[in-house]
Amino acid sequence: MNLGRVRIVAGGAAALGLVGTLISAFATDTSIWPSYLVAFLFCWGIASGSVALLLLHQLTAGGWGFLIQRPLEAAAKTLPLVLLMFVPVLIGMHDLYHWTHAEAVAADPLLQHKAAYLNTPFFIGRAALYFVVWMALAFALVKWSGRPSKLQKIAGIGLVIWVVTTTFAAFDWAMSLDPHWFSTIYGLIFVVGQALGTLAFAIAVLFLVRGTDIAELLNTKRTHDLGKLLFAFVMLWGYVNLSQFIIIWYGNLPEEIVWYVHRTEHGYQPITVGLVFLQFVIPFFVLLSRRPKRRLGVLAIIALGILFVRLVDLFWMVMPGALRPEAGLALADVAAPMMLAGIWLLAFTFLLGRRPLLNREDPRLEEVLHAH
Amino acid sequence: MKLYGVLAEFSNADRLIEAADQARQAGYAKMDAYSPIPVHGLSEALGQPDTKLPWAVFAAGLMGGTGGYLLQWWTSTIDYPLNIGGRPFHSWPSFIPVTFELIILCAAFAAVFGLFIANRLPKPHHPLFAVDGFERATRDRFYLCIEADDPKFVEARAFLESLQPNQVWEVEA
Numbered sequence: 001m002n003l004g005r006v007r008i009v010a011g012g013a014a015a016l017g018l019v020g021t022l023i024s025a026f027a028t029d030t031s032i033w034p035s036y037l038v039a040f041l042f043c044w045g046i047a048s049g050s051v052a053l054l055l056l057h058q059l060t061a062g063g064w065g066f067l068i069q070r071p072l073e074a075a076a077k078t079l080p081l082v083l084l085m086f087v088p089v090l091i092g093m094h095d096l097y098h099w100t101h102a103e104a105v106a107a108d109p110l111l112q113h114k115a116a117y118l119n120t121p122f123f124i125g126r127a128a129l130y131f132v133v134w135m136a137l138a139f140a141l142v143k144w145s146g147r148p149s150k151l152q153k154i155a156g157i158g159l160v161i162w163v164v165t166t167t168f169a170a171f172d173w174a175m176s177l178d179p180h181w182f183s184t185i186y187g188l189i190f191v192v193g194q195a196l197g198t199l200a201f202a203i204a205v206l207f208l209v210r211g212t213d214i215a216e217l218l219n220t221k222r223t224h225d226l227g228k229l230l231f232a233f234v235m236l237w238g239y240v241n242l243s244q245f246i247i248i249w250y251g252n253l254p255e256e257i258v259w260y261v262h263r264t265e266h267g268y269q270p271i272t273v274g275l276v277f278l279q280f281v282i283p284f285f286v287l288l289s290r291r292p293k294r295r296l297g298v299l300a301i302i303a304l305g306i307l308f309v310r311l312v313d314l315f316w317m318v319m320p321g322a323l324r325p326e327a328g329l330a331l332a333d334v335a336a337p338m339m340l341a342g343i344w345l346l347a348f349t350f351l352l353g354r355r356p357l358l359n360r361e362d363p364r365l366e367e368v369l370h371a372h
Numbered sequence: 373m374k375l376y377g378v379l380a381e382f383s384n385a386d387r388l389i390e391a392a393d394q395a396r397q398a399g400y401a402k403m404d405a406y407s408p409i410p411v412h413g414l415s416e417a418l419g420q421p422d423t424k425l426p427w428a429v430f431a432a433g434l435m436g437g438t439g440g441y442l443l444q445w446w447t448s449t450i451d452y453p454l455n456i457g458g459r460p461f462h463s464w465p466s467f468i469p470v471t472f473e474l475i476i477l478c479a480a481f482a483a484v485f486g487l488f489i490a491n492r493l494p495k496p497h498h499p500l501f502a503v504d505g506f507e508r509a510t511r512d513r514f515y516l517c518i519e520a521d522d523p524k525f526v527e528a529r530a531f532l533e534s535l536q537p538n539q540v541w542e543v544e545a
Contacts, residue, residue: 221412245465246465252459290426
């Protein structure tokens with residue numbers, strides 16, 4: 001396994017990121033909290049997205065799911081670490097969320113109206129609830145990974161609960177950065193983005209561990225299935241984003257369109273256009289033909305590209321508007337994701353190494369292995 | 373008597389794949405298999421070339437998308453410009469849903485009709501229908517047919533018999 005080398009890279013990134021984050025926290029004027037939030041949302045997305053893909057696998061039981069089941073379980077098991085990573089967000093809350101400022105709420109009737117939902121104690125309480133739900137789902141998925149009959153009973157309702165909690169978490173942690181603005185599809189954009197990023201991550205991990213006992217299950221057809229699923233999530237990401245854009249563009253109401261105005265002015269336009277191409281147009285045309293989807297090496301490169309663009313996408317969701325009106329790259333924007341993703345990846349590789357990569361406890365595996 | 377081909381009957385899908393595999397390795401190219409269920413790996417065993425249909429679907433999708441976009445652009449900017457909410461006549465976001473739907477529509481049409489054309493369907497009669505018992509190709513038997521225009525056809529009957537099928541027929545054209 002190549003996990004040893006991944007650990008070195010992850011450890012190095014974490015150390016460098018930590019130094020960079022400390023330098024920008026104490027030696028520069030820019031607040032590190034926005035960058036930290038982006039990094040947190042990125043790690044959360046993969047841990048929580050893994051819960052969703054595992055539930056999806058329990059519902060469908062396709063061969064593709066068995067290929068990436070262990071990496072997803074290891075990622076889901078990092079949720080307690082993600083919870084720990086959330087604590088600093090609470091410390092930086094005052095810098096991040098305008099609605100935490102009592103004098104701002106006092107001067108703003110709209111924020112007073114929303115205060116029943118957007119207030120610090122309820123915010124923390126909801127976050128605790130989300131984490132309890134996700135960790136309970138992750139716990140069940142890992143504990144009963146050899147007993148699918150138990151998991152199949154909870155997978156359907158579990159997925160519904162996951163989508164609802166993730167939607168509200170996206171509202172709380174990202175959409176409330178601009179407390180005047182709202183979009184009902186915003187949560188779904190996060191849901192789809194997490195599924196896309198998690199699948200891309202799992203494909204990259206599968207490429208790294210292709211030489212282990214998973215090789216018995218790995219073939220062109222199942223690689224093709226993973227490629228098709230990645231292609232579907234790329235399209236779904238484009239679909240939900242375009243849905244939000246067309247509706248807001250059509251309505252052209254000042255309180256709604258402002259979100260896109262922030263993202264097409266003040267230097268953010270190149271990122272906006274870049275995201276359309278890098279997260280939709282280019283992956284779409286590359287994955288459209290059959291051959292790239294059937295080669296794990298090619299697929300892994302595309303997946304790593306998508307994973308990086310996911311981080312840029314989160315930066316684009318969080319930064320424009322209140323937190324950083326003028327586009328620009330600060331040291332912390334690079335350092336904070338390196339730090340958190342490095343730490344997270346270290347934990348992930350240790351959790352991944354604990355169990356054999358082929359889930360032989362699942363009675364359905366036998367059938368999958370011998371299917372034509 | 374002009375022949376269409378030689379037909380061999382097998383009892384299961386594995387035997388059919390094995391037979392097709394051996395026939396391909398023996399140098400037969402003009403052959404086809406008939407089976408009541410889709411058999412994975414059969415078209416590779418038969419040595420069938422990759423289908424060109426995806427290219428037709430892609431071209432049709434591209435044409436549909438371009439046509440759909442140009443139609444909206446032409447009607448709303450040149451032929452009958454209307455001021456809608458003060459937006460520019462060429463408002464591309466509003467053109468996307470129709471463009472998207474036309475890509476899907478044209479690509480789907482190309483896939484369905486291309487499938488019919490590539491398989492030369494509909495085909496009310498086929499020489500194999502004359503074989504007594506061939507209707508079991510829709511139930512529980514698997515058939516491999518080497519066709520008369522194959523260069524090695526003279527040896528085909530002996531070859532198929534060497535594979536120990538249930539039965540071998542010479543089929544009239």
